[in-house]
Amino acid sequence: MATRVESDSLGSVELPADALYGAHAARARDNFQLSGQGVAAELVSAFAQVKVACARTNAALGYLAPEVADAVVRAAHELAAGQWREAIVVDALQGGAGTSLNMNVNEVLANRAEELLGGRRGEYRLAHPIDHVNLHQSTNDTYPTALKVAAIGLLRQLHVDISELQMAFQRKEGEFAHVVKIGRTQLQDACPMSMAAAFSAWAEGLSRDRWRVSKCEERLRVVNLGGTAIGTGMTAPREYIFAVVERLREETGMGLARAENLVDATQNADVFVEVSGILKAHAVNLLKISADLRLLASGPRAGLGELRLPAMQVGSSIMPGKVNPVICEATAQAAMQVIANDTAITLAAQSGQLELNAFLPLVAHALLGSLSLLCRANRMFRQRCIEGIQVDEAACRAHVDASLSTVTALVPLIGYEAAAALAKHAQDTGRSIAEVVRERQLLSEEALAQALSPAAMTALGFRGQPREPK
Template sequence: MSEQCAFRVEHDLIGDLRVAAEAYYGVHTARALENFAVLGRPCHPELIKAMAAVKEAAALTNRSLSALDAEAATAICEAAREVSGGLLHEWIRVDGLQGGAGTSLNMNVNEVIANRAAERLGFRKGDYARIHPIDHVNLHQSTNDVFPTALRVAALRLLDRLEARIAGLQLELQDKEAAFSGLLKMGRTQLQDALPTTFGATFGAWAEAIARDRWRVFKCKERLRVVNLGATAIGTGVAAPRDYIFRVVGALRDVTKLNLSRAENLLDATQNVDVFVEVSGILKAHAVNLFKISSDIRLMASGPRAGLNELALAPVQAGSSIMPGKVNPVICEAVAQAAMAMIGHDAAITAACQSGQLELNAFLPLVAQSLLDGLTSLIAADAAFAERCIARIGVNAAEAARQVETSWAVVTALVPALGYEEATRIAAAARGTGRAVRELARETGLIDDAELDRLLSPATMTHLGAAPRPFSERR
């Protein structure tokens, strides 16, 4: 193919620029590809899909107002649906981190939809006489209302998936809570033996933390349902008809099937993006819980011969290229890293959101990339944690029971019967001699075997609260 055929020439404010003839994007995207190569990868696919949904809603609204003729509006909507369905993404190439508050992505989507719509009507790519990226696809819009609205739509869709994954993880933990309810283990504080508990109680505590995360995610979605579409440049709706402003969010609600509403104060919704900090903080809280639980499991499964060896993880891959037979807790480690990444994303989101100035925040591309990447990682991490770790986890019950029996920490259970001072003397003797607490307590003559059996039984040691004998009944 000759050079003349391989390129077309398009024009913008800066001047003429050659664009690949087969490209669905145009001059604005080509400029952005020259200017931005920061992240090295395109915007998140869910953001691209959401941008296309906004374009479809705008076209439908403009058609209802006769601002677009039926043929043009239909072609734009059909092209937008292709992008929403995951097609043509190879042509939406602008870098995820870009200047201009997201203008490059907005124009990239405008150009791809315009060229695809024109192609549907029999026109060549780059011929914008019938369907123009700005005059038709971007009609009555600004990047400043399209981009943050699309980000909210993308985040809501991912939050729905995350909530489902959190629910699955919660269910697996609750299943293990029931399955392991009667299996005793040593509880620890500051990594030292403390008091006995059960594996069921341990998994139940983790399940409760994850349940809180599920509720937080469910509630935070309400914050994102309020959008500023129709606000155009700064929130005043300049260049957009009043009827468009009042109708377009309803059209987007129909397109996305999400319960969206227009912000009452469009200036506030355009310049203040604290909602993303709030949502990110909730995701960070979930990440903290994921990290803590995965870290606990790694520790409880350590060894297996020279560690705690309380939990048995399903082997999912060989652990070492040099140590034969070694199996590592790789799922827990991957989950922990996803959690760390979200905590990092939260810091980036906080910095970006606080950096808005006057009527606009120019750093929403960083917010979008961090928030959507964090959500995607958490969704995958929750799924892997539930399906490849928690669902397949086992308990080394005999080893855990041995640890409880040989630990002098169980002496705490004897305090109601013997008092703190006598129990302390027994603990010191057990620590110094290595003898069992039960044996040393029996030798004091202050407690009989029946009472020892009762106080050191799993039921008594893990029962909520204690029922000490009156002092007068003690020997």
């Protein structure tokens, strides 16, 4: 295989002759064999967009030759669109606050631009990774800016995915409005309720998640691009600092703004913790909902069995006929991973020192991982579980008829003490609440039927005359 040799301040590095990456990326690839996972595609695309904004700003201000800027922009657009991804060779986790990724991108864009300008890869005669692609930049302002751009894009997708999941629950709410079931607290029978009410509660939790996700985009719109190494803008022209974010806003279509305090925005990563907290809250809701569905679908004959989840695959290699709630289980595991990622983000963000946080690669890997995972989990949960859920009306009715919790509906008519005695007698004798009421002639048949009707047991509060006050 043909090779070429590149040199840096540490010495020479041998590379494949046609490699788009250069010496820095090659060293980083060998140094950081950690996660075995590449950098998130969204972060690579966002980094390319940052480089477009920087190149165009430098060209507009006369610091970069138009033909070089055009070649860099074309190369960056190719990278943003998914080309040359195999040339991003660094691990997702890396030392140096992300310098290795920045340099990997710089080298790829420089080599591709060199090629577009008529040169050969590795020459860096017409387009140089530092002098041209990285002009007036630092890893310390481009990396967090790219991370915020990538996160905003995924947040917008997550908003759509949560909304669609919420609507799926709302459709089931309407479909199951006529079904009465037993509500349970602490895994014990509580009060009758409609199946619609259960689905509406799940939908409402997702509604809050959707709102939170839409609002937390605002936290990411403030970027430190132009701050260079520590937020003071050293080595960058003043006019570049004031113009570059505007160019990035045009490139991304996002409402980005330059931070008023670039030093703060360069050294502090608390905004990523805040966003991760929102994702954790959504993960908690997904975990709760998936657990509820598994419980209500348990059995199906020796459990609650009130819901029937779509059968997606054979459940056991030893027990014939067994079908497990695998989609709920997978959703729960995705939620657990997001909660774990939140801990990693918290630790990385609080570990910054003085003017820089060196642990942003972990923040990026965990945050973008959580966003991508939640997007996929919401879609999977909706398409392979929620949209196909059915209710077992006979099981729900049987549980209502057998449960002593229906006595709660009689409290406004006969009082708590009488209702408690009624429930105990029914429990001791193995009879239903309705049978004991008739035996003791506590209510007329009409009043009993009304009190235990589906409409009355699932209504918001009761209607009618109260019992006489004491």
